[in-house]
Structures are given as structure tokens and as C-alpha cells.
Amino acid sequence: MSWARIMAPLSGGKDDEAVLAAAVALAEPFGAEVAGAYTPADVADLMPWFGEGFMGGVQATALESLQEAAAIGEAQAKSAMDATSYAKKRFLSLQTPVWAQLSAEGRLSDVVVFASEAACGRGPLAESFQQMVAEEQRPVLVARPRLSVTGCILVAWDGGKEASRAARLATPLLEKASRVVIASAPKGGGRTCDPARLQDYYAQRGLKTEVELLPTGGSGKDVGHALLEAASRVQAAVLVAGAFGHPRLQEFIFGGTTRTLLNSDGPSLFLSH
The missing domain is CATH 3.40.50.620 (HUPs)
Structure with missing residues (x-):
């Protein structure tokens, strides 16, 4: 048996480098691909909260801010991916509907890697962790220090x-x-x-x-x-x-x-x- 694809959801935050390092540690012994998937907050999920006039005034400003934050997060996630010295890697930037895309990528991955923060219910990927484990029923690795595939x-x-x-x-x-x-x-x-x-x-x-x-x-x-x-x-x-x-x-x-x-x-x- 072997693994061919390890996926690491990325938030554009401080945990991305550690998550990618864990994904590489998991993938390397198998020669597997590491797929880094930038997973932003889905603007479509927030539309109902804006009300009927969401394109005017404060709502439009809030929407623009979310889009700007997503662009910054994507750039940071891609930077973390580029800094990963592993040849067999791929960067994915998920778009609306974000969860549908993440779940589809998870179904085609052997293991999905998350940081401990997300697994404990904290940070932008906390809900994605719960959904990936409980709803998609995908095997996940909660990456922590001292991870060793050969230990x-x-x-x-x-x-x-x-x-x-x-x-x-x-x-x-x-x-x-x-x-x-x-x-x-x-x-x-x-x-x-x-x-x-x-x-x-x-x-x-x-x-x-x-x-x-x-x-x-x-x-x-x-x-x-x-x-x-x-x-x-x-x-x-x-x-x-x-x-x-x-x-x-x-x-x-x-x-x-x-x-x-x-x-x-x-x-x-x-x-x-």
C-alpha cells in the first residue's frame, strides 16, 4: 500500500509553514504529491447576513474588505508554498463555493493535514477540520512538533x-x-x-x-x-x-x-x- 497525494488546507496565516512541513514529512517517504489548498472565508456564505441592500454603503465596504483580506491571505499562502523545498507540490486557490471545492479535493487525497489550532476549534480552518473528519470522513493528520514518519x-x-x-x-x-x-x-x-x-x-x-x-x-x-x-x-x-x-x-x-x-x-x- 502507498499514498500518492497529501493535502494541506492553508489559511494564509502563521500555521501554514508548519502544516506544509508536516505534509512534506508525510509525503516524502512515499514520493507523494503535496497539495497546498488556500481555503479563504467564503464570501457567498456571508451574503445572507448583509440583507437585501448588501451592495450599498457599509455592506459593500465590508465585502471589499473581505475580498482584499482573501487576496492577501492567498499571497501569503502561496509564499509559504513557494518556500517549501519539495519538488512534487501543487498550489490550489479555492474559490466560491469554497467548502464544495475543499471537500472535492479531500476526496481525492489520501490524508489531509491540519495544524493543532484548527483541530482544537481555533482559527479560520477549525470548521473545515470538523467537516473533513466528521462529514467527509477523510483521514486527517493533526500535525504537532516531533512528528516523525519513521518513529x-x-x-x-x-x-x-x-x-x-x-x-x-x-x-x-x-x-x-x-x-x-x-x-x-x-x-x-x-x-x-x-x-x-x-x-x-x-x-x-x-x-x-x-x-x-x-x-x-x-x-x-x-x-x-x-x-x-x-x-x-x-x-x-x-x-x-x-x-x-x-x-x-x-x-x-x-x-x-x-x-x-x-x-x-x-x-x-x-x-x-
């Missing part, structure tokens, strides 16, 4: 649909890792899971893995902290996990494993819903 990778396993999808989609990444550890919390998901089953799945694909059982009280928060402790213990560079295993409203209100992982300062996250 140790921890795979969170509870036997559920989301964890299974993440574990399968991450296989090309695991093939590049120096060490793969399956971290299982048998009581964490309220279901029966056997990490040996996943271990056998990987073995059939030539991957040697280790298993570590996590002591938890069973809540999502407990599981999240146990996973982060295990990641620190094995010095994992990436943590692979299923995202939003419960309804997102429940995740928002009660926390949950996903929110614990996103709000941590732990390793980079490979997530799939």
Missing part, C-alpha cells in the same frame, strides 16, 4: 468501527514506522475487543506489532489520558485513533477520548471517523 507509532484499539477504520487507513504509515504498539482499553468502549485480532491483521501485511493493555476506569476521558500516557511511555511520534466514536453533541458536552486527545500537547494524531 514509533501507537495505535488505539477498542474494536469499534472508528478505531478499525483508522487502524486500516494508517497501514501505509505503519509500514514506515520503526515500532508499532497497539494500545487497547478493553473496558473503554463498552464492547468486547481483542487486540490480538488487530495484531493478526497487521501480521498478514508483514507488520510486526506489540500490544499494551491500558488500565482505565472506562470513561472516554480516562481512556484518552491512558492513551496519552502510553504514547509518552513508548515515545510515540504519532497516535492513530478513531475520531468521534460517540455523537458529536455528546462529545462536545461530555468530553470523550477524541476531545482529550485534541486538547493535549501529545504526539501528532492520525484520526479517522
